[in-house]
Amino acid sequence: MKKLVKMLVSSAVVASMAIGLSACSAGGGTGSTQAPTQAAPTEGTTAAAQTEAPVDTGDGLIKVGIINNDPNESGYRTANDRDMKATFTEENGYEASFFYSLKNEDQIAAAQKFIQDEVDYLLISAAGTSGWDSVLQDAKNAGIKVILFDRTIDADESLYEASIVSDMAKEGQTAVDWLASQGLSEYNIIHIQGVMGSSAQIGRSGALDTKVAAEANWNIITQQTGNWSAEEAQQIVQAQIDAGKKFNVIYAENDDMAKGAVQALDKAGISHGVGKDVIIIGFDCNKWALQELLAGNWNYDGQCNPFQASYINDIIKNGAKQKTVIMEEKGFDASKITQADVDQYGI
Amino acid sequence: MATSQNLLQPKQTTGGIVTKIFSKQIVIPLIALMALVLFNLIADPSFFHITLKETNDGYNVLAGNIISVIDYGSELAILAIGMTLVTSSSGGQDISVGATIAIAGSVVMRVLCGENSAPTELQSSIIVAFIVAVIVSMLFGAFNGVLVAYFKIQPMVATLIMFTAGRSIAGWINENKIMNISPECSREFAYFGNNIPGIPVPTPVFIAAACMIIIALVLKFTNLRLYSQSVGINPNSSKLNGINPQTVKLITYVILGVCVAVAGFIKVSRLSTINYSTIGKDIEMDVILAVALGGNPLGGGKFNITASIIGAYVIQMLTTTLTKYDVKSTEIPAYKAIVVIILVVVSAPVVRQKMTQLKKKLTASKVGKEVS
Numbered sequence: 001m002k003k004l005v006k007m008l009v010s011s012a013v014v015a016s017m018a019i020g021l022s023a024c025s026a027g028g029g030t031g032s033t034q035a036p037t038q039a040a041p042t043e044g045t046t047a048a049a050q051t052e053a054p055v056d057t058g059d060g061l062i063k064v065g066i067i068n069n070d071p072n073e074s075g076y077r078t079a080n081d082r083d084m085k086a087t088f089t090e091e092n093g094y095e096a097s098f099f100y101s102l103k104n105e106d107q108i109a110a111a112q113k114f115i116q117d118e119v120d121y122l123l124i125s126a127a128g129t130s131g132w133d134s135v136l137q138d139a140k141n142a143g144i145k146v147i148l149f150d151r152t153i154d155a156d157e158s159l160y161e162a163s164i165v166s167d168m169a170k171e172g173q174t175a176v177d178w179l180a181s182q183g184l185s186e187y188n189i190i191h192i193q194g195v196m197g198s199s200a201q202i203g204r205s206g207a208l209d210t211k212v213a214a215e216a217n218w219n220i221i222t223q224q225t226g227n228w229s230a231e232e233a234q235q236i237v238q239a240q241i242d243a244g245k246k247f248n249v250i251y252a253e254n255d256d257m258a259k260g261a262v263q264a265l266d267k268a269g270i271s272h273g274v275g276k277d278v279i280i281i282g283f284d285c286n287k288w289a290l291q292e293l294l295a296g297n298w299n300y301d302g303q304c305n306p307f308q309a310s311y312i313n314d315i316i317k318n319g320a321k322q323k324t325v326i327m328e329e330k331g332f333d334a335s336k337i338t339q340a341d342v343d344q345y346g347i
Numbered sequence: 348m349a350t351s352q353n354l355l356q357p358k359q360t361t362g363g364i365v366t367k368i369f370s371k372q373i374v375i376p377l378i379a380l381m382a383l384v385l386f387n388l389i390a391d392p393s394f395f396h397i398t399l400k401e402t403n404d405g406y407n408v409l410a411g412n413i414i415s416v417i418d419y420g421s422e423l424a425i426l427a428i429g430m431t432l433v434t435s436s437s438g439g440q441d442i443s444v445g446a447t448i449a450i451a452g453s454v455v456m457r458v459l460c461g462e463n464s465a466p467t468e469l470q471s472s473i474i475v476a477f478i479v480a481v482i483v484s485m486l487f488g489a490f491n492g493v494l495v496a497y498f499k500i501q502p503m504v505a506t507l508i509m510f511t512a513g514r515s516i517a518g519w520i521n522e523n524k525i526m527n528i529s530p531e532c533s534r535e536f537a538y539f540g541n542n543i544p545g546i547p548v549p550t551p552v553f554i555a556a557a558c559m560i561i562i563a564l565v566l567k568f569t570n571l572r573l574y575s576q577s578v579g580i581n582p583n584s585s586k587l588n589g590i591n592p593q594t595v596k597l598i599t600y601v602i603l604g605v606c607v608a609v610a611g612f613i614k615v616s617r618l619s620t621i622n623y624s625t626i627g628k629d630i631e632m633d634v635i636l637a638v639a640l641g642g643n644p645l646g647g648g649k650f651n652i653t654a655s656i657i658g659a660y661v662i663q664m665l666t667t668t669l670t671k672y673d674v675k676s677t678e679i680p681a682y683k684a685i686v687v688i689i690l691v692v693v694s695a696p697v698v699r700q701k702m703t704q705l706k707k708k709l710t711a712s713k714v715g716k717e718v719s
Contacts, residue, residue, distance in 0.1 A: 078524075228622075229626075230622065232625075235666070238415050256625065260618060263541075268402070268410055287525075288525065288527040
């Protein structure tokens with residue numbers, strides 16, 4: 001009897017782990033697995049059961065099925081999800097069902113479920129780029145319009161109405177252009193990169209790398225990945241200070257890493273911010289980061305716009321004008337930012 | 348001659364003393380430490396420069412690579428204490444410490460910030476936040492401990508649950524908000540991870556020292572060492588001797604929980620914010636490596652916490668050294684892997700046996716020569 005209980009418990013544990021593991025592997029190891037509101041999914045086939053049950057139509061509402069990544073993934077995703085939920089409301093004429101997963105196959109299964117539910121629009125932020133062709137074909141055959149947001153997929157353009165994305169390379173370029181406009185006689189840069197190979201890292205590093213290669217007075221003091229982590233960035237900058245290296249720019253590819261870098265500077269008594277020794281550049285426009293800008297402790301923060309809902313709303317109401325919509329993304333200069341910007345653009 | 352048998356022999360030849368020293372567990376991390384120190388001395392002696400610098404807040408602090416090592420090594424050393432005990436009693440490692448640090452850190456921030464992600468004043472005192480974090484961490488430690496002790500699940504498998512779920516739980520605790528305590532809100536909160544004004548040595552160093560003193564006292568005045576070693580070596584015979592293996596294992600996991608809470612507290616205080624997806628990432632591997640580097644048998648049983656703590660600082664020194672020489676941070680794990688390989692090979696029973704045989708042969712030939 002005891003043995004049986006033990007066996008049951010351990011198999012339950014193993015089963016729950018298997019789920020956790022597979023969810024994690026899709027999440028790129030960021031550690032988040034499931035949304036709090038969601039029941040633990042078992043396998044792809046039952047994924048459809050987790051979608052919030054759609055109410056029947058007939059009241060003139062536009063039915064949308066929204067497939068997104070887990071809002072736990074990052075502050076960006078949380079802001080993105082909040083924005084979607086705020087836009088696709090009944091007051092705005094929508095009946096929205098949400099599905100969250102970091103697993104591509106779960107998302108595809110959910111898409112199939114939404115097609116069966118005969119939604120009018122399918123909004124997808126895909127976890128992976130491949131495997132979507134057949135389900136999108138099904139959607140097309142059923143007369144359902146597909147709009148991709150935030151992430152692109154490898155599928156024929158005819159299969160979707162539009163895709164609304166950020167241009168990470170442009171984000172990097174805007175920041176580098178801003179930096180160039182500062183007119184320093186020499187740029188000695190500590191470049192702290194995000195997780196290598198992520199689209200944000202590639203885009204934001206690319207612009208700087210090109211500029212450094214092109215200009216004689218732009219030097220990279222060190223180029224290290226901080227893996228989006230403030231702690232790692234702090235240690236990288238600390239090591240440079242301890243080694244007595246001289247630098248006047250910190251180009252951190254997200255706000256967390258910029259914060260870690262600033263912590264190391266503060267400790268070493270190196271001044272930073274507007275009109276000070278070291279220029280601090282961050283990305284993502286977290287509210288707290290914009291407040292640092294407002295206080296003049298940092299110099300620049302590049303936006304990665306999570307607010308796609310208004311673009312989607314526009315496409316649904318007025319039709320798509322082009323296939324790929326690149327969102328407008330701002331870069332904030334500490335000397336020009338206002339409290340209103342912080343409130344509006346901070347995530 | 349080289350094994351513990353020679354401890355029984357009163358004969359103290361010169362060779363005997365050497366082998367005796369080398370059979371001491373603590374020698375392994377010390378040799379590693381020496382190797383790193385030597386390398387840095389030769390490559391660039393400025394590694395050891397320590398200067399007094401004025402911070403932007405206007406007080407003096409010590410700075411330099413060595414200070415960085417003992418500062419950033421603090422969390423590792425604290426965790427190594429708990430991990431050594433867990434390893435000893437349960438014969439396995441807790442791989443969830445990084446994730447539970449995220450939980451402990453989130454609890455601290457949640458208690459301090461309340462509903463507001465950027466509060467203008469602290470919602471409760473720092474000590475309350477710390478105590479709540481300790482309690483929560485102990486509960487998660489107990490969860491792991493119960494799975495290991497009562498359900499007899501392999502420690503690595505049991506803690507894999509928290510490893511995968513922990514960061515999501517941390518996200519729920521602070522409702523996915525990025526909590527941030529600004530200096531305007533509380534200057535004191537940052538003291539624990541940085542410096543107290545007027546004291547040039549970083550505070551984490553003192554916290555780590557306090558943890559070491561506490562564990563030394565605990566080991567001196569309780570039977571924890573004896574119990575966890577005997578449970579680790581043979582749970583059945585310790586049961587026959589009146590020690591409850593389950594309770595002992597559970598206690599060690601709860602102690603690790605306390606260590607995790609302290610480490611998590613230092614980590615959030617360092618930056619006054621938390622990002623649950625990156626805080627303490629992969630730290631469990633460094634901690635386990637520290638325990639291994641300390642020469643502790645990873646299969647349980649005898650342990651030496653001092654050796655683990657030295658191991659922890661060696662790991663941090665390795666990281667700092669590599670960062671100093673601009674080794675890409677993506678490549679640092681590869682260098683750590685080399686250390687692991689050397690360790691594993693050296694401590695493998697086959698190699699040990701060969702080494703003993705070699706030594707025996709050498710001494711035999713020596714004796715033979717002397718006789719002739």
